[in-house]
Structures are given as C-alpha cells and as structure tokens.
Amino acid sequence: MSNQSIGMLIREFRQSRNLTMKEVCDNDLSIAQLSKFERGVSEITINKLLMILDKLNITVEEFFHAEKEFELSEFEQLILDMKEHYINRDVDKILALRDGQSRKYEERNIKFFELNAIMLSALIKDLDEDQYDWEDREPKLIDHLMEVDIWCNYEIVLFANSISLFTVEALVMLTNEMINNTQYYHVIGKHRTITIQTLTNVILILLEKGETFHSKMFHDTLEELLEIDQYMLYEKNVSKYLNGFHHFSTGEEARGIQLMEESIQTFDILDRKQLADNFRAHLNNLQMQK
Incomplete structure (x- = not known):
C-alpha cells in the first residue's frame, strides 16, 4: 500500500x-x-x-x-475455505489447509501462520479426533491470547474456532480475556456479533459440563451485549434457550423446560426448521439423561 x-x-x-x-x-x-x-x-x-x-x-x-480492490485478505480467504470444508466435514481438505499454514510458518517464521495451523487442528479434532496430533502446540495458542492486551478480530476468530482444545479452566480464563480485551470494539457490529456468537458457544459448552457459575456470569455479559442491538433476534432467542438450560441445570427443571420449549417454538414460527430440530434434539437428550 x-x-x-x-x-x-x-x-x-x-x-x-x-x-x-x-x-x-x-x-x-x-x-x-x-x-x-x-x-x-x-x-x-x-x-x-x-x-x-x-x-x-x-x-x-x-x-x-x-x-485492496475489494479482494479478501489472506486470512479472510482462509476462514472462508475453512468454514466450507468444516460444513462439508472434509477433514482431508482442512488437513491440507493446516499443512499449508505450517509450511508458511517454516518458510517465513511468522507466528500467525503457526497459530492459524493450531486453529485448523482444533477443527480437525472436532471432526476426527484420531487425526489430531498437535497437543504439544496448544500452549502457544493460549500464550498468544493471554499476552495480547487488546483482542482484535483475529484473536476473536482464533479463539472462537479453537474452543474444543481448551480445558474448562482454560476456557473460562480465555473467555474472561476476550470480554475484558474486546470492550473497545463492542460498538463495532462485526466484532460485537462474533463476540456474542463465541460467548453463546462457550456458555453451551460450560453448561453441558455442569459449570453453572461461570456460564451464568458469561450469560449476564451476553445479555448486556444483546441489549446494544435490538435486531439480533436469532441470538436473543438462543440466549433464551441458554437461560432455560441454566434453570434446568440448577434444579429448576420445569422453568427451564418451559423457556427452552418457548425458544424452540419461536424457531418453528420463524420457519427455521433445522434450528428448531437441533435444539429440540438437545432438549430431548437433556431430559433422557435425567
């Protein structure tokens, strides 16, 4: 430039x-x-x-x-390719992306290529844990996220796509880092949206692991962010489901089921059948485990 x-x-x-x-x-x-x-x-x-x-x-x-003549950056293109292959559950193509980022790191010694490769490994772990063999590199990702005082879009995307790598303790620690280190960007719609989506995933994972204290704390933060944008109706409905999940997990089963069923019904009304079916299956699974 x-x-x-x-x-x-x-x-x-x-x-x-x-x-x-x-x-x-x-x-x-x-x-x-x-x-x-x-x-x-x-x-x-x-x-x-x-x-x-x-x-x-x-x-x-x-x-x-x-x-940039309206072209995507190299990282933006990587994320698009990564999402496409993940949706198609194409582990081989994600492996190829990871190996490509690893080669760039070896050739140019720029740490972001290695971090990208670790992120891609997290998706490989999601799809086929037998092909995941990068446990020794996970600390590098955590170290980077802990060392950065102000998280930009890169750090949020990196964290959001690597959640499966972290223990509950590390997940709570890094989520706090994300909340505290992205506050400057909450007024930017793009950053706020991905922060909200990431918080949603974190809360769901924590509740499924029985971690109700921090999940409630993060849900309060999620609600505050959702208040900023009145048009995030999908996210608000998911938040309602998570609220029901919290009630269900803390002994208020009837209230929890009511909130979750209301959320599912909203997706039915909006003709979001796949979402409604996914949450309905999740609720049925919760009830079967009781």
Whole structure:
C-alpha cells in the first residue's frame, strides 16, 4: 500500500461524492496539503486521514477494503475455505489447509501462520479426533491470547474456532480475556456479533459440563451485549434457550423446560426448521439423561 495509491483513492471517493477539496478540508488540513496527498507527492498523518474519511462518510474498514480492490485478505480467504470444508466435514481438505499454514510458518517464521495451523487442528479434532496430533502446540495458542492486551478480530476468530482444545479452566480464563480485551470494539457490529456468537458457544459448552457459575456470569455479559442491538433476534432467542438450560441445570427443571420449549417454538414460527430440530434434539437428550 503506497501513499500514492491511498491519495488517489481518496480523490476517487471525493470526486464520486461531488465534494470539492474545500468541502473536505478544515483548519487542520489545507487545500494545498490535500492536493499534494491526492497526487502522491506528500504524506499526511493518520489523524488527518481519519478526518478526511469522516468528511467523506466512509468507514475505515470500507476504505481499506476498497484499497485492496475489494479482494479478501489472506486470512479472510482462509476462514472462508475453512468454514466450507468444516460444513462439508472434509477433514482431508482442512488437513491440507493446516499443512499449508505450517509450511508458511517454516518458510517465513511468522507466528500467525503457526497459530492459524493450531486453529485448523482444533477443527480437525472436532471432526476426527484420531487425526489430531498437535497437543504439544496448544500452549502457544493460549500464550498468544493471554499476552495480547487488546483482542482484535483475529484473536476473536482464533479463539472462537479453537474452543474444543481448551480445558474448562482454560476456557473460562480465555473467555474472561476476550470480554475484558474486546470492550473497545463492542460498538463495532462485526466484532460485537462474533463476540456474542463465541460467548453463546462457550456458555453451551460450560453448561453441558455442569459449570453453572461461570456460564451464568458469561450469560449476564451476553445479555448486556444483546441489549446494544435490538435486531439480533436469532441470538436473543438462543440466549433464551441458554437461560432455560441454566434453570434446568440448577434444579429448576420445569422453568427451564418451559423457556427452552418457548425458544424452540419461536424457531418453528420463524420457519427455521433445522434450528428448531437441533435444539429440540438437545432438549430431548437433556431430559433422557435425567
């Protein structure tokens, strides 16, 4: 990414919005400075770039996505491929992805490739535990997540897809890290959504393991995040099911079953048959175990 390409893209966005340089500039950025920047002659500070984007009514994410000519980043493409192969339960293709990330780590010595490979191994473990042989590398993933003070999208995705690797103690510890270290990003819809989805999975796993204390604590956090966005109806209905699961697990079986059945009924009404069937099977299994 060169200064010239950034400047030219700014000019393209400005002209597409029929804005003059004068309309974009202010006391901190002169027309001459903007002109030189758009022509790639000079640089500007990040603060001035953010000010320009604000004047153009463009988000930082939109701008840099356009700068990459609307192509997915290498990591984004990896996640798309990973999801497709996981849904198809294609262990061989996930193994190929993992081996590819391992080779890149060996060739370039960039730790993120090794972390990606560990994440892919977690999915292999989910699908076929007999082919999982990376136990010795798990501490590297935990160390990275514990060392990062501010979790960005990368850390959340890494954690969300590696949950099966962790003990209950490690899962609780890392979930607390996620909550505490992503608070700056809760106003960003993309980050909030993946945090909510990850919390949902963590709560379900903890309840299935009989860990009701921390699951309740994380569920309270989940409810707070859901209050921010009134349109997350699917997630709110899943949260209701988890609330019922908690009641069921703590001795209030009748109340728990009522909440879970209401949640399932909502999915039926919304014609989300597969989801309704999945949760109905889960509830039936819980009742059979009692």
